[in-house]
Amino acid sequence: MLNPRLYPELRRATSPDALFRHVEALFPILRSITGEGIRQTLDYISERTREFITVDIPSGTPVLDWNIPDEWNVKAATIRTCNGDIVVDLAASNLHILQYSVPFHGRVSKEVLFGHLFSLPEQPDLIPYKTSYYIRNWGFCVSENQKASLTDPEYDIDIDASLEPGHLTYGEVLIAGRSDEEIFFSVHCCHPSLANDNLSSIAIAIELIRTLQATDHLHFSYRFVFVPGTIGAxxxxxxxxxxxxxIRNGLVLSCLGDKGGLTYKKSRNEDASTNRYLEWLIEKEPDASVREFEPYGYDERQYCSPGFNLPVGCLMRSPNGMFPEYHTSADNLDFVQPVALLKSYNFIARFISMLENDFYPVSRYPFGEPQLGRRGLYPLPAAPPDITEDDADWPDQMSILWVLNLSDGHHSLFDMARQSGKSLQTIILATGILEKADLLDIHQFPAAV
Amino acid sequence: MLNPRLYPELRRATSPDALFRHVEALFPILRSITGEGIRQTLDYISERTREFITVDIPSGTPVLDWNIPDEWNVKAATIRTCNGDIVVDLAASNLHILQYSVPFHGRVSKEVLFGHLFSLPEQPDLIPYKTSYYIRNWGFCVSENQKASLTDPEYDIDIDASLEPGHLTYGEVLIAGRSDEEIFFSVHCCHPSLANDNLSSIAIAIELIRTLQATDHLHFSYRFVFVPGTIGAxxxxxxxxxxxxxIRNGLVLSCLGDKGGLTYKKSRNEDASTNRYLEWLIEKEPDASVREFEPYGYDERQYCSPGFNLPVGCLMRSPNGMFPEYHTSADNLDFVQPVALLKSYNFIARFISMLENDFYPVSRYPFGEPQLGRRGLYPLPAAPPDITEDDADWPDQMSILWVLNLSDGHHSLFDMARQSGKSLQTIILATGILEKADLLDIHQFPAAV
Amino acid sequence: MLNPRLYPELRRATSPDALFRHVEALFPILRSITGEGIRQTLDYISERTREFITVDIPSGTPVLDWNIPDEWNVKAATIRTCNGDIVVDLAASNLHILQYSVPFHGRVSKEVLFGHLFSLPEQPDLIPYKTSYYIRNWGFCVSENQKASLTDPEYDIDIDASLEPGHLTYGEVLIAGRSDEEIFFSVHCCHPSLANDNLSSIAIAIELIRTLQATDHLHFSYRFVFVPGTIGAxxxxxxxxxxxxxIRNGLVLSCLGDKGGLTYKKSRNEDASTNRYLEWLIEKEPDASVREFEPYGYDERQYCSPGFNLPVGCLMRSPNGMFPEYHTSADNLDFVQPVALLKSYNFIARFISMLENDFYPVSRYPFGEPQLGRRGLYPLPAAPPDITEDDADWPDQMSILWVLNLSDGHHSLFDMARQSGKSLQTIILATGILEKADLLDIHQFPAAV
Structure with a gap:
């Protein structure tokens, strides 16, 4: 039942380059919460995984307290001078269009135009990312410098967009394990050319799905959902x-490619095991931090609404709104670090390995210490090659004593790691050694009290 | 059921002057645990409030493990030289007489007299306040300087007092709310001319009673008792x-007029909601502190005796025994600050507003976030004039999200304020907005687990 | 039921000299886990106590997961040059022989000899203490300097030892109190001439047994076991x-004679009252520390194995492995401080006095404070001579109020000391005063909730 090789396998299955290539491939697509862009994105994921399904829901369908909005698509959008010179062009940046802008064609005064421009006075070189999903409006996002260069009295506007009944589309994949209990990952995929928010997480999720689909003998089932933010969740x-x-444990994945330390935002349900696991895992990471739940941020807002109250937290590197590149044209391919993508992937791989190995050993010799010497466990045998990528994880005598002492059916391997100060991989390996020596049995659930 | 206007109403109903005038009016009365002085004091309160009752208990009546003592009254007390010059005169300070001094008339040697004088060598200008309720004695309290000036070999003593069967008198008022559950305030009123200890609390209690009696729709019932210390309680x-x-929550009020920070001494029952409420409220006050329960101090000693173990703490500014003016002639009208009286009053008003609004909202749309935009709550409307004295209390969008997210029937408004970091008034107002938008219902008690 | 005189009695019953004499007397004996040395040691204890029993278990007997090993005895052991000069001689130090060395006679090369020598390169003057109980080997322990002086090409070895079927012997004594519940002390007594580890604890245990056997009216029963380490436990x-x-509470006693501060290593069962008691007692000691349980150290490893999980911690001064003299010839009679032995003894005496007095008073007058004045308890009477060795322990008025206030059947005397900040002896004495005044009754168990 133990799977000590899972973490090494997951870790070896990808690379910084493999991860970054997905970000590069998806960056040029103009995504929104509906429309062709998100469907292209889901197709890309579907082509690289197995059994990926997409779900289309017609505009106007009631979903909880909301209704599916009209579908939005945009072909072109320009601002031209009266001479016909193009001064702002959607072709130059997917961010130039106000998301969900209605179609508009006509000549407007500079004053009227400026009422439809969005810029960042404090960051004059950057184009902001803005949306107006539920209030009908037209508009452009431009840099403050671009805006300053618009000095003519009038401009011609052409927004070749459509906003009409269609569908909202999301994608998901279930990787079935022995147990029906699910480990849930949610990734928002509605942002246009923003690399960290959230192509980073899409890339990591693709690689996790591929690796888990190539792995035998998973205990839990793993579900990955790719949804437009808020309305998709x-x-x-x-x-x-x-x-x-x-859903036994879950994570919203977001902004996992920048060079900041990892951040875990706790699930609303303070007692969820997700919080226990992640708080312990993350305290070993450099510059990492834990944030209390608050009802703002990403789709954990929905999963942690009081009626669901799911054990779902949010994993990020730099949190939303806390880095200057957030929701601007500076969240581009230069901003995402291939190595940071890999570190985030590896962290989630450790989390998965923890879940898959967090069982309850029960000693067969609970009265006094069993004599290790006659079983060849004192001193311990050396590490077999290839069992772990890090030799430091091979158990010492003390790890063996810890596992034996805590094998009372009330301590999981995670509890043992926490109490002993040993790494979880060490405890997994020590438990494996003791199981092989017939010194303990491994149970899925804790003993009755 | 919510009453967001309660705190502004309570706060507007009094003033530093109104509070201080009660202290001034009551200062000249010679009070003790029995006698005319305490009855005059209770009459003063009765004239300014409604439905105030007084209770007279005859001397000798058994009360718990005690008996009501004889009633003490004193008309005059002097120390004269053999020439007839008055050197100490009760008419000059109510503190000059040892409380419960027996009558005495006669010439005594300086040595005998000194055995009956109480003074403060460390504070030579001040007259101490001393009592001898249960050990019969006669005596005077004088300043150390006065004592030093007594150099004659003999003096004539006249203590025109009576100590004989009579009554102990206390007063109380109940302001009935919808609920039988009572919020209890106890004020000791047995001290002679000491302004902070405890005319300050008598003044605040009078103003609270007047304001609550003018308020409609109280949820809880409020009981104020005015008792001589220890035996009265x-x-x-x-x-x-x-x-x-x-009694659901209670406070002994004492020494609330000096310029020290607020002090909350916890009730013996560690888990009492009184402690939870007061600890949270007081941590927002400048220079405030929380003290653990100990079986010494004011009448919380009796309310927190093990057989009662009531949820009653003690609210003070400078604690008893911790300021140099304590129990001396320096605890006079100059020592009490009108503004400090108001601050104490306002703090109690906030506590009352907290109790009256600490209900359990339950969302009608607990699955996912409800769509706020179509209900005109995104963005939020502006604050109506006059809803709160402090514009900073008007909710922001985040407060609305907090209340919605925690409206699961297990979080009271107090819990929401504590968890969100928002002010309680903000949470009350946000809950009111959401109730009006039919997004939640308000329950008095938490949902079953 | 209260026994306020117990601690003074225990404390007066011994002295630094009495304790140290046992260490001196036992130091020359060559002990091991079996053999004549441990039997001589147990005989010494038996001669100084009453009802001491020894138990012999034949070699080969299965005990839990182990088997009793063969009995080891050694008469002489030397290393000689080929000229016949003795260069290492067991007669010079009991540590020179590798414990459980097999017999060996013959000439060996220097290289072969060096493979059987144990020394401490970092501490070149000291002889180490080494064992090889379960892997058959012969060997000597020598100082690094001695080893360096061995420059001949060959040496003659004579180890006159026997390792053959015999017995393992342990000793124990039960001092019966009114209750069957036992307070358990375990002392390992298998080490040869090491003074702190563990003659210090043997000496303290002997004096505790002698004193408790001379004491009337013990509430609990006290069991002391003297066992060879690991296999004996x-x-x-x-x-x-x-x-x-x-077993209600227990301590493994070890290394209690050096000048380090006291150390309490917690029992595995975090909630055991042993932990609560010891953590509170030890925080009053200079330079003391508390260590979390770990499955390594002394025989608490066996008592705290998961099948037993006994409420047994370990009391030490400097912990095993944490002082440079540990398991070397420097752990000698100079290393043990007579005053440290007494301090350790007194600490255990306080623990015993705590256990014997930790009852649950219930006030007869729980409603309001009882009137102390008419019972002669306000002010309090003076301390009778001889009730306590430390006048500071005599209760003040505040201690009386604390005991009355907490006498609700849910606070033991220990709880009262912890909550009030008074010493336990003060609380015991205050409870005694109040019991004599018929103000409370003393119960053995807490009141039902």
């Missing part, structure tokens, strides 16, 4: 309301 | 032993 | 498996 919940009770 | 408990279970 | 547990449930 609400739509997914509306369609899966009866199945959410299967 | 014991007498009240003896008469009300069956009713003490109605 | 396992043997005792195997013989007493059904009786271990009687």
């Amino acid at each position: 609400i739509a997914w919940l509306a369609k899966n309301i009866g199945n959410t009770q299967k | 014991i007498a009240w408990l003896a008469k009300n032993i069956g009713n003490t279970q109605k | 396992i043997a005792w547990l195997a013989k007493n498996i059904g009786n271990t449930q009687k």
Whole structure:
């Protein structure tokens, strides 16, 4: 039942380059919460994984307290001088268009135009990312410098967009394990050319899915959902309301490619094991931090609404709104670090390995210490080659004593690691040694009290 | 059921001057645990409030483990030289007489007299306040300087006092709310001319009673008792032993007019909600502190005796025994600050507003976030004039999200304020907005687990 | 039921000299886990106490997961040059022989000899203490300097030892109190001439047994076991498996004679009252520390194995492995401080006095404070001579108020000391005063909730 090789396997299965290539490939697509861009993105994921499904929901469908909005697509958008010179062009940056801008064609005064421009006076070189999903408006996002260069009295506007009944589309994949209990990952995929927010997490999720699909003998089932933010999570919940009770642990993945330390934002349910696991894992990471739950941020807002109250936290590097590149044209391919992508991937791999190995050993010789010498366990044998990538994880005599002492059916391997100060991989390996020596049995659930 | 206007109403109802005038008016009265002085004091309160009752208990009546003592009154007390020059005169300071001094008339040697004088060698200008309720004695309290000036070999003593069967008198008022549960305030009123200890609290209690009696729709009932210290609290408990279970929260009020920071001394019952409420409220006050319960101090000693163990703490500014003016002639009208009286009053008003609004909202749309935009709550409307004295209390979008997220029937408004870091008034107002938008219902008690 | 005189009695019953004489007397004996040395040691204890029993278990007997090993005895052991000069001689130090060395006679090359020598390169003057109980080997322990002086090409070895079927022997004594519940002390007594580890604890245990046997009216029963380390504790547990449930609190005593501060290593069962008691007692000691349980150290490893999980911690001064003299010839009679022995003894005496007095008073007058004045308790009477060795322990008025206030049947005297900040002896004495005044009753167990 133990799977000490899982973490090394997961870790070896990808690379900084493999991760970064997904970010590069997806960056040029103009995504929004509906439309062709998000469908192209889901197709890209589907081509690289197995059994990936997409779900289309027609505009106007009620989902929880909301309704699916009209579908938005945009082909072109320009601002031209009266001479016909193009001064702002969607072709130059996917961020130039106000998301969900209605179509508009006509000549307007500079004053009227400026009422439809969004810029960042404090960051004059950057184009902001802005949306107006539920208040109908047209508009452009430009740099402050661009805006300053617009000195003509009038401009011609052409927004070749459509906003009309269509569909909202999300994607998901379930990797079935022995248990029906699910480990849930949610990734928002509605942002246009922003690399960290959230192509970083899409890339990591693709690689995790590929690796887990190539792995035998998973204990838990793993579900990855790729949804447009807010309305997509609400739509997914509306369609899966009866199945959410299967979710044992979950993470919203977001902004996992910048060079900041890891951040874990706790699930609303303070007692969820997700919090216990992540708080312990993350305290070993450099510059990492834990944040209390608050009802703002990413789709954990929906998963942690009081009716669901799911054991879902949020994993990030730099948190939303806390880095200057956030929601601007500076969140580009230069901003995402291939090595940071790998570190985030490896951290999630450690979390998965923890879940897959967090069982309850029960000693067969609980009265006094068993005599280790006659079983060849004192002194301990040397590490077999290839069992772990880090020799420091091979158990010492003390790890063996810890596992034996705590094998009372009330301490999981995670509890043992926490109490002993040993790494979880060490405890997994020590438990494996003792199981092989017939000194303990491994149970899935704790003993009755 | 919510009453967001309660705190502004309570706060507007009094002033530093109104509070201080009560202290001035009551200062000249010679009070003790029995006698005319305490009855005059209770009459003063009765004239300024409604439905105030006084209770007279005859001397000798058993009350719990005690007996009501004889009633003490004193008309005059002097020390004269053999020439007839008055050197100490009760008419000059109510503190000059040892409380419960027996009558005495006669010429005594300086040595005998000195055995009956109480002074403060470390504070030579001040007259101490001393009592001898249960050991019969006669005596005077004088300043160390006065004592030093007594150099004659003999003096004539006249103490025109009576100590004989009579009554102990206490007063109380109940302001009935919708609920039988009582919020209890106890004020000791047995000290002669000491302004902070405890005319300050009598003044605040009078103003609180007047304001609460002018307020409609109170949820809880409010009981204020004015008792002589120790024996009065014991007498009240003896008469009300069956009713003490109605007390939901309580405070002994004492020394609330000096310029020190607020002090909350916890109730003996560590888990009492009184402690939770007061600890949270007081940590926002400048220079405030919390003290653990100890079985010494004011009448919380009796309310927190093990048989009662009532949820009653003690609210003070400078604690008893911790300021040099304590129990001396320096605890006079100059020592009490009108502004400090108001600050103490306002703090108690905030406590009352907290209690009256600490209900359990339950969201009608607990699955996912409700869509606020179509209900005109995104963005939020502006603050109506006059809802709160402090514009900073008007909710922001985040406060709305907090209340919605925690409206699960297990979080009271107080819990929400504590968890969100928002002010309680903000949470009250946000809850009111959401209730008006039919997004939640308000319950008095938490949902079943 | 209270026994306020117990601590003064225990404290007066011994002296630094009395304690140190046992260490001196036992130091020359060559002890091991079996053999004549440990039997001589147990005889010494038996001669100085009453009802001391020894238990012999034949070699080969299964005990839990182990088997009793063969008995080891050694008469002489030398290393000689080929000229016949003795260069290492067991007669010079009991540490020179590798414990459980097999017999050996013959000439060996320097290289072969060096493979059987144990020394401490970092501490070149000291002889180490080494064992090889379960891997058959012969060997000597020598100082690094001695080893360096061995420059001949060959040496003659004579180890006149026997390792053959015999017995393992341990000793124990039970001092019966009114209750069957046992307070358990375990002392390892298998080390040869090491003074702190563990003659210090043997000496303290002898004096504790003598004093407790001379004391009337013990509430609990006290069991002291003297066992060879690991195998002896396992043997005792195997013989007493059904009786271990009687153990209410226990301590492994070890290394109690050096000048380091006291150390309490917690029992595995975090909630055991032993931990609560010891943590509170030890925080009053200079330079003291508390260590979390770990499954390494002394025989608490066996008592705290998961099947037993006994409420047994370990009391030490400097912990095993944490002082440079540990397991070397420097752990000699100079290393043990007579005054440190007494301080350790007194600490255990305080622990015993705490256990014997930790009852639950219940006030007869729980409603309000009882009137102390008419019972002669306000002011308090003076301390009778001889009730306590430390006048500072005599209660003040505040101690009386604390005991009355907490006498609700849910606070033991220990709880009262902890909450009030008074010493336990003060609380014991105050409780005694109040019991004599008929103000409270003393119960053995807490009141039902």
